[in-house]
Amino acid sequence: MNLTPSPFATPFPKLPEVKGVRAATGSRGFYAKRGVTRDDVFLFAFDEGTTCAGVYTISRTASADVLWCRQALQTGGGVARALVANSGNSNAFTGPKGQEKNEATLKAMTETLGVAKEHCYLAATGVIGEPLADPNYVGAFVPDLAAKLGPPDWEAATRAFMTTDTFAKGAGMSMDIDGHDVNFAGIVKGSGMIAPNMATMLAYIFTDAAIAHDVLQELLEDITNETFNAITVDGDTSTSDTLMVFATGQSGMDPITSKDDPRLDAVAMALHSVCLELAQLVVKDGEGAQKFVTIQIDGAVSPMSAKIIACEIANSPLIKTAMAAGDANWGRIVMAVGKSLEPIDATKLAIWFDDVQVAVNGARKPDYSEKAASAVFAQPEFTIRVDVGAGEHSATVWTCDLTHGYVDINGAYRT
Amino acid sequence: MNLTPSPFATPFPKLPEVKGVRAATGSRGFYAKRGVTRDDVFLFAFDEGTTCAGVYTISRTASADVLWCRQALQTGGGVARALVANSGNSNAFTGPKGQEKNEATLKAMTETLGVAKEHCYLAATGVIGEPLADPNYVGAFVPDLAAKLGPPDWEAATRAFMTTDTFAKGAGMSMDIDGHDVNFAGIVKGSGMIAPNMATMLAYIFTDAAIAHDVLQELLEDITNETFNAITVDGDTSTSDTLMVFATGQSGMDPITSKDDPRLDAVAMALHSVCLELAQLVVKDGEGAQKFVTIQIDGAVSPMSAKIIACEIANSPLIKTAMAAGDANWGRIVMAVGKSLEPIDATKLAIWFDDVQVAVNGARKPDYSEKAASAVFAQPEFTIRVDVGAGEHSATVWTCDLTHGYVDINGAYRT
Numbered sequence: 001m002n003l004t005p006s007p008f009a010t011p012f013p014k015l016p017e018v019k020g021v022r023a024a025t026g027s028r029g030f031y032a033k034r035g036v037t038r039d040d041v042f043l044f045a046f047d048e049g050t051t052c053a054g055v056y057t058i059s060r061t062a063s064a065d066v067l068w069c070r071q072a073l074q075t076g077g078g079v080a081r082a083l084v085a086n087s088g089n090s091n092a093f094t095g096p097k098g099q100e101k102n103e104a105t106l107k108a109m110t111e112t113l114g115v116a117k118e119h120c121y122l123a124a125t126g127v128i129g130e131p132l133a134d135p136n137y138v139g140a141f142v143p144d145l146a147a148k149l150g151p152p153d154w155e156a157a158t159r160a161f162m163t164t165d166t167f168a169k170g171a172g173m174s175m176d177i178d179g180h181d182v183n184f185a186g187i188v189k190g191s192g193m194i195a196p197n198m199a200t201m202l203a204y205i206f207t208d209a210a211i212a213h214d215v216l217q218e219l220l221e222d223i224t225n226e227t228f229n230a231i232t233v234d235g236d237t238s239t240s241d242t243l244m245v246f247a248t249g250q251s252g253m254d255p256i257t258s259k260d261d262p263r264l265d266a267v268a269m270a271l272h273s274v275c276l277e278l279a280q281l282v283v284k285d286g287e288g289a290q291k292f293v294t295i296q297i298d299g300a301v302s303p304m305s306a307k308i309i310a311c312e313i314a315n316s317p318l319i320k321t322a323m324a325a326g327d328a329n330w331g332r333i334v335m336a337v338g339k340s341l342e343p344i345d346a347t348k349l350a351i352w353f354d355d356v357q358v359a360v361n362g363a364r365k366p367d368y369s370e371k372a373a374s375a376v377f378a379q380p381e382f383t384i385r386v387d388v389g390a391g392e393h394s395a396t397v398w399t400c401d402l403t404h405g406y407v408d409i410n411g412a413y414r415t
Numbered sequence: 416m417n418l419t420p421s422p423f424a425t426p427f428p429k430l431p432e433v434k435g436v437r438a439a440t441g442s443r444g445f446y447a448k449r450g451v452t453r454d455d456v457f458l459f460a461f462d463e464g465t466t467c468a469g470v471y472t473i474s475r476t477a478s479a480d481v482l483w484c485r486q487a488l489q490t491g492g493g494v495a496r497a498l499v500a501n502s503g504n505s506n507a508f509t510g511p512k513g514q515e516k517n518e519a520t521l522k523a524m525t526e527t528l529g530v531a532k533e534h535c536y537l538a539a540t541g542v543i544g545e546p547l548a549d550p551n552y553v554g555a556f557v558p559d560l561a562a563k564l565g566p567p568d569w570e571a572a573t574r575a576f577m578t579t580d581t582f583a584k585g586a587g588m589s590m591d592i593d594g595h596d597v598n599f600a601g602i603v604k605g606s607g608m609i610a611p612n613m614a615t616m617l618a619y620i621f622t623d624a625a626i627a628h629d630v631l632q633e634l635l636e637d638i639t640n641e642t643f644n645a646i647t648v649d650g651d652t653s654t655s656d657t658l659m660v661f662a663t664g665q666s667g668m669d670p671i672t673s674k675d676d677p678r679l680d681a682v683a684m685a686l687h688s689v690c691l692e693l694a695q696l697v698v699k700d701g702e703g704a705q706k707f708v709t710i711q712i713d714g715a716v717s718p719m720s721a722k723i724i725a726c727e728i729a730n731s732p733l734i735k736t737a738m739a740a741g742d743a744n745w746g747r748i749v750m751a752v753g754k755s756l757e758p759i760d761a762t763k764l765a766i767w768f769d770d771v772q773v774a775v776n777g778a779r780k781p782d783y784s785e786k787a788a789s790a791v792f793a794q795p796e797f798t799i800r801v802d803v804g805a806g807e808h809s810a811t812v813w814t815c816d817l818t819h820g821y822v823d824i825n826g827a828y829r830t
Contacts (some may be wrong), residue, residue, distance in 0.1 A: 059760050061753030091750040095762075095778025128746025129779050234732040239750055317732065317817070318651040318825055325826025331543025334508040336652055338476030346476050347510075363510025364544050402732070404819050410733055411740025 007291060008284035009167035016174045016183035019208040020047035020248025023152035024145040025160040028125070028138065030088025039160035041138060043145040044083040044152070044206075045113060051246045052080035052121070052150065053217040055224050057241035064091050064098030065122040066240055068106075076118035078213025080246050082109050084145075085123035085202060086138055087161045087189070092239040093129040101249040118240035123202050123242050125163055125189065152206075154201035158187040161202055163394065164409060165191045165285050171174045171277035173270055177263055180253040182209045184270050188278040191233070191285050201242045202276055209267050210249030211256040218259060218319060219268055220245055230307070231398045233286035234406070245271065258362045283398045287322045288405025292381045293322045295397045299387040307396035309388060312340040313397075320402030328373035330358045337386060348389025354382050360393035419820065422795060423584035423699035423707060429572040431589045431598040435462035435663025438567035439560040440575040443553065445503025445541070456553060456573035458560035459498040459567070459621070460528060465663045467495035467536070468632040470639050472656035479506050479513030481655060483521075491533035493628025495661050496523050499715075500538035500617060501553055502576045502604070507654040508544040515550035519753045523554035527561045538617050538657050540578055540604065567621075573602040576617055579824060580606045580700050586692035588685055592678055595668040597624045599685050605695040606648070606700050618658045618693055620641065624682050625664030626671040632682055633674060633750040635660055642690035645722070646813045647729045648701035649821070660686065703820025705798045706738045710812045714802040720757045721810035725802060727755040728812075735817030743788035745773045752801060763804025769797050783797040 022045045028171055030040040054073050057068045077084075084105055091098045102122055109120045158168040190201030211219075220243070228243055228406050249255060256264055284292050300306035313319055313336045322329040323338040330351055337344060351359040353376035374383050437460045445455040469488050494702040499520055506513045517537055524535045547553075585592045587600040605616030635658070643658055643755075664670060671679055679775040699707050710729050715721035728734055728751045737744040745766055752759060768791035773783055791797050 057753075058756065059750070059753035060756060060759050061749045061764070090746075093746060093761075093764075093778060095776065097778065128749055129774070130746075131779065216690070239753055302422045317821070321822050321825035324822065329824055331505075331508060331545075334543055335474070338472075338474035338654055341473065341475060344475050345507075349476070349508075359508070359544070361510065363508060363512065364546065402822065404822050406732070406738050407739065407819050407822060408815065410736035411742055 006285045012168045015154045015185040018183045018206045020250030022149040024148035024154045032102040041086045042157045042160045051213040053220040056233035063240045072118045079119045081115035081119040083121045088126045090126045091124040094131040097131035104136040108142035110182045129364045140380035144154035161189045170282040171274045180251045182251045186274040190282045205245045208248045208251040227279045231279045286400035287409045288403040289400035291401040296382040296385040298394045300393045301343045301391035310397040312336040322399035324403045326377045328377040345389035350387040352385040420581045420699045426461045427583045430569045430587035430600040431596045431622045435665030436562040436621045439563035440571045456501045457572045457575045466628040468635040478655045487533045491811045494534045494792035496530035496534040498536045505541045506539040509546040512546035519551040519554035523557035563630040576604045584696040586689045595666045597666045601689040620660045623663045623666035642694045646694045702814035702824045703818040705814035706816040709798040711800040713809045715808045716758045716806035717810045724755045725812040727751040729814035738816035739818045741792045743792040765802040767800040
């Protein structure tokens with residue numbers, strides 16, 4: 001299947017080197033049967049002393065890889081030494097064979113790299129439910145990759161785990177902390193089956209900051225709520241969603257071991273910024289996306305209520321098709337707000353498209369201009385803001401439109 | 416906009432005459448500005464002694480008409496004498512102007528027909544949020560319609576309240592109760608913005624059975640749960656959804672005044688049958704629908720849990736686009752089951768497409784045949800059955816696919 005690049009596609013950014021991280025990518029042949037030659041596996045290796053944090057899909061049918069990562073994060077004490085991910089097969093709903101593939105891969109990682117099993121992380125993305133004929137298919141490839149380990153080629157790694165993505169997505173930054181050069185590099189893949197509750201598919205952020213596992217874990221969970229869990233393409237939740245941060249500590253800074261450490265603010269800012277950029281890039285590469293839309297809800301009774309209303313708007317097929325057509329059909333916004341069943345004051349409801357107010361006090365604005373509203377919807381990026389008149393709380397969610405491209409891509413994905 | 420007829424379009428059925436019901440339809444001009452001449456308003460009048468029951472959208476932004484009907488049902492003692500509905504304007508989110516339109520219409524109904532205001536019912540369907548310039552626009556037309564009242568032309572009435580429907584939808588039956596000929600005629604409009612929680616848009620069933628309001632109301636609520644609240648096109652919930660039954664009692668049968676009356680079974684069977692047929696017709700005329708799919712969930716911990724899982728499958732854009740493409744992508748079914756967050760046993764999960772089993776014990780069936788699975792998905796109608804392995808309860812939901820037609824229709828609706 002040939003995918004038309006997203007109109008928001010950008011060249012892969014220059015990401016900083018992260019001390020203590022080595023990587024290698026290679027082609028195992030997952031795509032060969034489709035006549036495509038491309039890299040489809042990567043291996044990352046981390047220096048001793050690397051901590052990590054992770055959040056994963058809440059799906060009841062989570063992939064074998066996700067189940068392993070969750071277990072390793074608990075039993076391994078938040079230490080990470082290696083990561084292997086493949087595209088082309090998700091290893092979800094593969095029964096005992098899925099676990100066999102993991103065991104074989106983990107065995108290869110521990111033997112090749114001389115690290116503990118519970119410090120090794122796994123991921124797989126692609127078609128659900130097709131077990132690998134050879135459980136060691138990935139494991140047998142690990143020594144080849146280990147022999148090539150070196151400073152990461154971030155773009156190559158990103159391309160190795162892409163599926164229906166139309167461009168390689170990364171974000172990063174560097175900052176000074178106590179005279180130490182601290183670097184962050186993040187990569188993400190994901191385009192469809194994207195909804196709040198881990199919308200990432202797979203995202204990894206690498207840093208040479210030094211930070212204890214428990215502090216990093218709490219920080220990541222907070223940040224996820226406002227970034228990766230605030231995006232939606234189609235409201236569908238993957239069985240494989242994974243977001244992990246690896247902190248090698250090789251920048252030389254003294255470790256952050258408490259959430260009261262004043263240096264945590266800088267690290268939090270950097271992580272938030274990288275997560276938000278990666279999350280928004282996923283929406284911008286949403287399957288068939290032609291529009292990038294910010295949904296802002298004000299006047300809700302709680303942040304959670306605001307987010308629920310925002311997601312009803314962001315996931316409504318009627319609103320998403322109207323976005324695609326550039327049709328400023330604000331009545332459907334009213335429908336979605338009502339459908340949320342959240343507390344609102346319908347007599348105070350107000351709606352804006354960018355700076356154009358279209359509704360006030362529960363009715364169309366008297367001087368409503370269809371032309372002005374349509375001009376906003378004609379743009380590639382715009383904001384829908386709704387004040388639901390019931391309280392003081394807000395939330396922001398990012399989404400894309402529902403186009404013929406989405407229908408095409410998802411009818412043809414397996415062919 | 417020209418709509419391609421649904422592949423499931425059928426000629427309007429011959430519905431029985433219902434004693435005690437008169438009707439008239441006419442063209443008020445709601446569609447004239449789009450250059451279309453068609454009927455867009457109907458008036459129904461019911462003989463003295465007519466009881467009624469109703470269920471309405473649970474939206475927090477319900478239309479002014481729905482708010483009135485709910486109020487009338489409470490204050491009017493479940494008596495009905497007249498019903499007016501228009502297409503072309505939904506009178507939802509129209510603020511005080513929406514109430515003014517209702518007051519003017521109700522005034523015309525009471526004065527023209529000599530009936531009490533709280534025995535009059537209203538409905539409106541069409542674009543949300545465009546207030547009528549003249550609040551009496553519908554009311555002024557009531558005397559014209561009243562002058563034409565006569566035995567219902569069921570198809571003409573149905574065509575008068577259609578919007579994006581591609582064919583006129585009705586169902587009915589007659590039966591003998593205690594030697595009396597008892598008749599049921601039902602009509603429905605609805606095609607998009609269809610989801611459980613009153614998926615009808617507008618549906619009316621007329622009968623000359625004699626049945627007390629409270630018995631009829633309880634019966635209708637039970638039946639709705641298994642019919643109109645078990646269908647979904649796009650997961651969106653309308654601000655105007657309305658289902659009402661009017662029972663004139665003119666068949667001559669003694670009134671049913673208790674739910675223990677043994678004759679209630681026959682009435683319940685007839686109402687259930689008519690509601691189910693109308694509900695399924697709405698899905699078959701779902702916007703852009705090319706496939707009609709039954710989702711059956713077994714092995715759930717409760718009927719509600721089964722229905723939640725069924726709806727996750729029925730509303731998933733990834734599954735609906737796969738249906739459209741005839742792609743038997745059963746991995747996405749696994750995804751939707753997991754996303755429901757309902758209790759399941761993933762190691763016992765089993766999936767069938769019609770009689771073809773594709774998954775067993777939480778993995779692909781060893782002798783899985785892509786060819787056999789695809790052959791099922793190639794049909795215009797089929798059943799997806801999932802046993803989630805956690806309990807003894809079941810639910811069935813009906814839905815359609817997500818096609819290019821849906822994207823086209825909903826980008827162009829207002830133009």
